[in-house]
Amino acid sequence: MADATASNFVTYELRDEIAHIGLNRPEKRNAISDRFVETIAETVARAEDEAKAVVLYGHGDHFCAGLDLAEHIKKTPMEGVRGSRRWHAVFAGIEHGTIPWISALHGAVVGGGLELAASTHIRVADRSAFFALPEGQRGIFVGGGGSVRVARLAGVARMTDMMLTGRVATAEEAERWNIVQYVVDKGEARRKAHELACAAASNAEISNYAVINALPRIQDMAKEDGLFVESFIASFTATTPEAEERLRAFLDKRAARVKAPGTS
Numbered sequence: 001m002a003d004a005t006a007s008n009f010v011t012y013e014l015r016d017e018i019a020h021i022g023l024n025r026p027e028k029r030n031a032i033s034d035r036f037v038e039t040i041a042e043t044v045a046r047a048e049d050e051a052k053a054v055v056l057y058g059h060g061d062h063f064c065a066g067l068d069l070a071e072h073i074k075k076t077p078m079e080g081v082r083g084s085r086r087w088h089a090v091f092a093g094i095e096h097g098t099i100p101w102i103s104a105l106h107g108a109v110v111g112g113g114l115e116l117a118a119s120t121h122i123r124v125a126d127r128s129a130f131f132a133l134p135e136g137q138r139g140i141f142v143g144g145g146g147s148v149r150v151a152r153l154a155g156v157a158r159m160t161d162m163m164l165t166g167r168v169a170t171a172e173e174a175e176r177w178n179i180v181q182y183v184v185d186k187g188e189a190r191r192k193a194h195e196l197a198c199a200a201a202s203n204a205e206i207s208n209y210a211v212i213n214a215l216p217r218i219q220d221m222a223k224e225d226g227l228f229v230e231s232f233i234a235s236f237t238a239t240t241p242e243a244e245e246r247l248r249a250f251l252d253k254r255a256a257r258v259k260a261p262g263t264s
């Protein structure tokens with residue numbers, strides 16, 4: 001059953017070992033305040049304890065309108081730095097945790113909402129989703145990791161265009177720009193995200209950990225360093241008892257084969 005946290009900013013529900021985490025401030029379009037960030041942090045910790053994967057979605061008509069601008073208006077420069085560093089820490093707990101996160105996006109995926117989505121590992125958008133970085137229009141800059149994560153997904157040129165001109169991308173454009181990996185019909189994003197989360201949750205935990213932690217780090221390494229690290233991770237994962245059992249299951253014809261698309 002859905003279970004709202006103390007502050008009600010986030011709902012939490014465990015389905016088939018998949019945590020469904022809902023941003024729950026629809027009257028403010030799920031804009032993220034300081035308390036809201038702390039609630040997300042608590043929920044990240046709970047999911048890490050209980051779930052094998054997470055689906056992150058927004059209640060109401062939008063995924064997330066980003067930073068709570070009403071709260072931000074009164075901040076000193078140092079409060080702004082601390083706030084941004086806190087977002088970094090909480091979002092890093094998602095990106096570099098131990099389980100995969102799939103975001104299900106609809107409506108506005110804007111500013112800090114896009115930064116939050118960028119810290120998840122797979123993004124599914126329905127056709128109502130739209131993507132923007134209106135920080136320049138608000139007189140501010142990305143502070144939730146966007147200059148690192150969104151720039152790595154979409155490229156600096158796309159991000160610069162979005163930030164300088166206020167360009168708003170459709171779900172289809174966001175897929176072409178590598179911001180999202182799947183586009184589905186309106187209302188279908190959470191169902192698709194759950195299906196993907198179940199697929200990811202059926203992998204060996206250590207492989208998932210390696211995928212979500214090693215790939216982004218290796219991408220930042222020099223080629224030879226990346227290859228060196230890859231060998232160690234490959235050898236470590238392949239020599240676990242779970243890998244031995246999974247490899248044996250395949251050879252004994254007890255495990256599913258890879259199927260060509262469109263075949264059953």
Ligand code: 1HE
Nearest residue numbers: 027028029031065066067068069070108111112134143144
């Ligand atoms: C908010 C916020 C918010 C809505 N902070 N209160 N983000 C933005 O610049 C996006 C600002 N929001 C919008 O452009 C629109 O609200 C939406 C396109 C997301 C949705 O439009 P709509 O017509 O459905 O809703 P609305 O009527 O604009 O907003 C409903 C209420 O939510 C309204 O409050 P009310 O008291 O008048 O009912 C809005 O003020 C409130 N609301 N968005 C506070 N963001 C770590 S750095 C990250 C930097 C950023 O994220 S910058 C981008 C901020």
